[in-house]
Structures are given as structure tokens and as C-alpha cells.
Amino acid sequence: MQFRSGFVSVTALLTVILAPFTGAASIPRATSSAIASQIYQFSNNTWIENFAVRPNGNLLLTMLSSPEIYEVIPSQSGTANLLATIPDVTGLFEMTEYAPDQYAFIAGNYSIDTRKSTYGSYSIYTIDMTQDSPQPTKVLDVLEAEFLESLTTFTPPSDRHGKTTDIYLLAGDAQKGMIFLVNLSQKSYKPFLQDSTMNPIPIENGGHDVGILSMKVKDNRIYYVSRDQDLFASIPIPTCWEDPLSTITTRSTANATIISSGYGLQAFEFSNSDESEIYLVGDSTLYKFNESTKQTTDVGVTLPAGQRDLLLGDTFGAYGRTVQDSRILYVSTNGGLIQNDRGLPIVGARMVAVDTTNL
Secondary structure (H helix, E strand, O other): OOOOOOOOOHHHEEEEEEOOOOOHHHOOEOOOOEEEEEEEEOOOOOOEEEEEEOOOOOEEEEEOOOOEEEEEOOOOOOOEEEEEEOOOOOEEEEEEEEEOOEEEEEEEOEEOOOOEEOOOOOEEEEEEOOOOOOOOEEEEEOOOOOOEEEEEEEOOHHHHHOOOOOOEEEEEEOOOOEEEEEEOOOOEEEEEEEOHHHOOOOHHHOOOOOOEEEEEEEOOEEEEEEOOOOEEEEEEOOOOOOOHHHHOOOEOOOOOEEEEEOOOEEEEEEOOOOOOEEEEEEOOEEEEEEOOOOEEEEOOEEEEOOOOOOOOOEEEEEEOOOOOOOOEEEEEEOOOOOOOOOOOOOOOOEEEEEEOOOO
């Protein structure tokens, strides 16, 4: 596959393979490697928390180090356009597309320095990128949230038959270890699912006070990362409901299945070329999990010369949506502001393109 304008060419790359920091000896290496290149880098002490890939191929970034949304055009390397700044919060969190080129995202107060979240500070906003001058709109406060971090679009079973046009989201609270069900149309929410696999480990006990982190829905199951427990898991979606906001109660045990563990996971992305494969983002490395064989493989990312820190502090991953970048896995980073186990200097947050064509 040819790299688009602005990417580092394949011939400029050294064969430097990024190895996993933890458990490397027990993880098989892929026979072919993925090739990584930088799209954009912010200044030091920045943190890209999340991003969404627009239908036109552009990337919408939410920053944790500042309450800002940026747009990056991968083909125009070196440019990040500030779209909006959200008032009265310190940072932004996960973003999800709930309608074509329309997005919801979380805003709230979290201190990177102290790793402390402010209870009751979290809200859900939307931004409509189909408009000529898109502006964020605050939809609702989630006052019960302790650390609302993850967000994904959700179609309840009762809605799959076209009974309502309401828009639903799932929002994960990383400190409560709980998923909230949000009706974006009605501006309402309620506790939905809870399981011990979603629970955080307190900082005083050696954790980061971060449980459920990154979440997607597929085949009637909710897939998620549990950061402190270092788990990748899934949980079935309840089917015995008609009105999800009035009849479903919080479940303390929901039969979660642990899919994989032990890789310092931050996020994941379903492969767009093989339904059985899931890419796991974490430990400044990429892994590939095969649901059929139950095997986890170290992808072995080839890095540009002099950029051993390219994936340092990886935070999220998502595939491109155009013909030109359908095999590009985009990855965001925090530059190693925390969880910098490799001893590398802290650098500015990056957007990185990882070409998975050969995997």
C-alpha cells in the first residue's frame, strides 16, 4: 500500500521492531510487521485522550491535557486545527459517532498530575460536523459519575425493530466500575451494568483508580478494557426489556467473559479485514488477538529511524474509513506523561498511522 502525502516513506524506515515491555518472552511475534509513521505531534505535556475518524478521513481529537477538540487531516501532515474549547472543565474524554458525522463526547475535571477526578463534574456534549461552522452543545450532566471516561453508541434490543428514534449511548464510569445508559434524545440517564471486572484498583493499593476504559458494542455484547485489572473482557447485553430507561435495573453480576489479560491495555479496535481479529492498544505496543484461536500476537511495529518513542503512551486506536486508509490503524498517544515504563523522555502527544496491510 502506498503511503499518502505527508507520511514517512517506507524506504526511510529502519527495521526497528517495537517489542512489548511486559511478558515479551511469552507472546509470539507476528511473521510480518506493521509500519508506523507520525501524522502530527503536539508540544510537550499534552495528552490526546481519544479521537473519531470522520467519513471523509479526517480525525477529530479530544484532549485530556486541555478541554479542546482538534481536527487533523492525515494527508496534510503537520497541521492540527482547533475546533472548540469547552468552558469550566479541565479535559475531554471519549468521543463516539451517533449519527453520520455527528458526535457525542464527555467533558469533565480530571487532574493528570494528581490522577484525581472531580465527582459530579462530568457532562455529555455533541458536535455536528455536517454544519458549516460546527459548535459543541452541552446535552446533559451525569451528576452521579465519579470518572466518566468511555462512551459508545448503542442500539437497545427493543429499538432494533424501529420502535423509537431515540439515540442511546453507553458511558463507562472508570471509578465506579459501572456503565450508565444514556438517552441522548431525552437527555436522561441511569445506571445500567456493573461487574467486578470493571472495578478500579485504588491508587493507595498500587492502581490508578481506573477501571472500565474504552468500550464498543458488537454481536449483542459489550467489549471493554479494564485498565487497573489489565483485562480485555466482554459482557452480554440484556435482552429482556421494552423501555430500557424504565425497566432495566443495575446488575451487580452480568456474566462477563475475560478475553485476554496482562498486556497493559488502554484500548482496542476490531479488525476491518478479519472479523475474528481484534487489535489491542497498550504498553506502547500493538497486539492482535484472534477470537477463533484465542491467541494473542505481538504485532511488531516497524518504527521510523530515531523515533523509538513514536507510540509512547498509546491511548486509543481506530481504523481509517476511506478506500485510501482502510488498512491504516490510527493510534493516539499521551507522550508518556504517565505509565512511562520504558524510561524514555516525555514527548508531545502524537497521532500515528500504523499500516497493517501486511498483517
